Amino acid sequence: MEGASALGASTTQSIDGAPVVEFRDVSVTYAGKNVTRPAVVGIDLTVPKGSFICVVGPSGCGKSTILHVCSGLLKISNGEFRYLGKEWNKLHPGIGYVTQRETLLPWKTVLGNIALPLKIKGVSRQERREKSEAMAESVGLKDWLNRYPRELSGGMRQRVQLARTLVTDPTLLLMDEPFGALDAVLRVRMQEFLKSRIAGTDLTTIFVTHDLTEALALGDQVVAMAGAPGRVGQISYLDDLPREVSPLELRQSPAYAAHEISLWKTIAGNLSDDGRALSSDVPPGPDLMDEAGPDPACASAQQATGRNA
Ligand SMILES: Nc1ncnc2c1ncn2[C@@H]1O[C@H](COP(=O)(O)OP(=O)(O)OP(=O)(O)O)[C@@H](O)[C@H]1O
Numbered sequence: 001m002e003g004a005s006a007l008g009a010s011t012t013q014s015i016d017g018a019p020v021v022e023f024r025d026v027s028v029t030y031a032g033k034n035v036t037r038p039a040v041v042g043i044d045l046t047v048p049k050g051s052f053i054c055v056v057g058p059s060g061c062g063k064s065t066i067l068h069v070c071s072g073l074l075k076i077s078n079g080e081f082r083y084l085g086k087e088w089n090k091l092h093p094g095i096g097y098v099t100q101r102e103t104l105l106p107w108k109t110v111l112g113n114i115a116l117p118l119k120i121k122g123v124s125r126q127e128r129r130e131k132s133e134a135m136a137e138s139v140g141l142k143d144w145l146n147r148y149p150r151e152l153s154g155g156m157r158q159r160v161q162l163a164r165t166l167v168t169d170p171t172l173l174l175m176d177e178p179f180g181a182l183d184a185v186l187r188v189r190m191q192e193f194l195k196s197r198i199a200g201t202d203l204t205t206i207f208v209t210h211d212l213t214e215a216l217a218l219g220d221q222v223v224a225m226a227g228a229p230g231r232v233g234q235i236s237y238l239d240d241l242p243r244e245v246s247p248l249e250l251r252q253s254p255a256y257a258a259h260e261i262s263l264w265k266t267i268a269g270n271l272s273d274d275g276r277a278l279s280s281d282v283p284p285g286p287d288l289m290d291e292a293g294p295d296p297a298c299a300s301a302q303q304a305t306g307r308n309a
Pocket residue numbers: 030031032035039057058059060061062063064065066100228
């Protein structure tokens with residue numbers, strides 16, 4: 001498959017087959033004069049190699065904070081965090097991070113933007129041109145190499161961002177609401193594109209989105225966060241969803257509806273009227289849920305209310 005060969009084998013190895021990412025009872029507090037409580041608490045999360053984890057939850061529950069920790073940009077305050085089985089005291093190697101805000105350089109062309117991380121790494125001019133051109137082609141932008149971001153559609157700019165991230169052959173791909181600004185049709189196209197682009201590779205992905213439909217279309221697991229400070233309220237394993245179908249067909253699956261209702265209850269049960277995360281009634285951690293998930297709607301209702309139904 002094109003994506004597999006273009007990405008190639010990762011050079012960043014994990015210790016003894018350890019998960020790519022492990023959070024154990026992690027809390028994060030931002031330093032600052034107005035901060036009085038942690039942004040996230042008690043986070044337990046394991047991200048196996050090759051998995052695609054979607055993180056959903058209301059604004060302010062700590063989704064971006066989780067990605068910052070994974071990247072090595074942000075240190076945890078309590079608990080244990082491991083990347084590739086190790087605790088690091090520097091930026092984590094092998095990370096590709098598509099941040100919440102678009103970060104293309106407007107004065108650089110498509111080719112220049114994609115090649116930038118290779119330039120920073122000191123890759124030779126010839127090699128970075130070859131790799132960047134191949135990556136641009138793989139995201140369907142072969143004929144746009146010399147255009148500037150302002151000349152591209154939103155979907156094309158997203159593909160440039162993705163290409164710029166993948167060109168470094170990351171071990172872990174972090175994506176923070178990458179398709180949030182796109183219209184519904186383009187969003188579905190980009191989801192299909194992303195799926196096809198990483199299918200057959202061993203790339204591990206953590207993908208943050210507000211959109212449950214998107215999470216269910218893309219993920220192997222969906223992690224629903226809630227509360228402020230944020231906690232993991234539920235983890236849904238999506239083994240029972242058909243995977244070789246389009247996002248529209250997927251929505252017609254009965255299992256899809258059960259997951260959607262379950263996740264929605266976990267998230268919406270902890271929203272204020274104006275749609276923000278509430279600071280009280282934080283749901284219990286995933287230890288209280290049935291991880292096998294035969295009846296996710298029931299499991300979710302228990303978590304949303306904090307008691308057995
Ligand atoms: N640099 C910072 N300094 C202080 N507090 C911060 C900082 N960044 C985030 N926070 C706080 O931490 C909490 C979690 O923020 P975070 O950005 O992780 O949420 P989020 O779930 O990604 O929200 P959104 O969906 O709006 O992007 C919020 O209460 C936020 O105000």
